[in-house]
Amino acid sequence: MGRLSWPLLLTAAFLSAAGHVQEARGLDQSGRDVACGAAFEGERAPSRDLYCIDLIAPPGIQGVSGVVELSPLPSPFTAGVTRDGRLTYQPRLTLSGLPEPSSLGDFNTFVAWAA
Numbered sequence: 001m002g003r004l005s006w007p008l009l010l011t012a013a014f015l016s017a018a019g020h021v022q023e024a025r026g027l028d029q030s031g032r033d034v035a036c037g038a039a040f041e042g043e044r045a046p047s048r049d050l051y052c053i054d055l056i057a058p059p060g061i062q063g064v065s066g067v068v069e070l071s072p073l074p075s076p077f078t079a080g081v082t083r084d085g086r087l088t089y090q091p092r093l094t095l096s097g098l099p100e101p102s103s104l105g106d107f108n109t110f111v112a113w114a115a
Contacts, residue, residue, distance in 0.1 A: 063097040
């Protein structure tokens with residue numbers, strides 16, 4: 001069996017201020033609940049630990065939470081794949097409780113990195 005790998009291409013998301021970060025709850029294009037909610041409940045649901053990454057705040061920052069959901073990219077052929085047949089995913093970042101960047105030091109933006 002081949003090695004499972006996901007080409008996750010999110011180099012950086014620049015957030016101009018904490019007020020511009022919105023909690024991305026709701027339904028995606030296929031009608032699934034985003035942010036690893038109801039779509040991951042039930043007997044035939046996908047395994048949450050394969051598609052959901054809980055983000056943990058560093059010590060000293062209280063009330064902040066986040067999750068990354070790896071959502072399959074839409075495709076006319078059910079599953080989006082690369083030329084060599086690897087499944088493609090779109091990361092969805094959901095954050096809540098972020099303080100103003102300036103409260104953490106001489107900052108005015110947040111930067112999210114994924115590799």
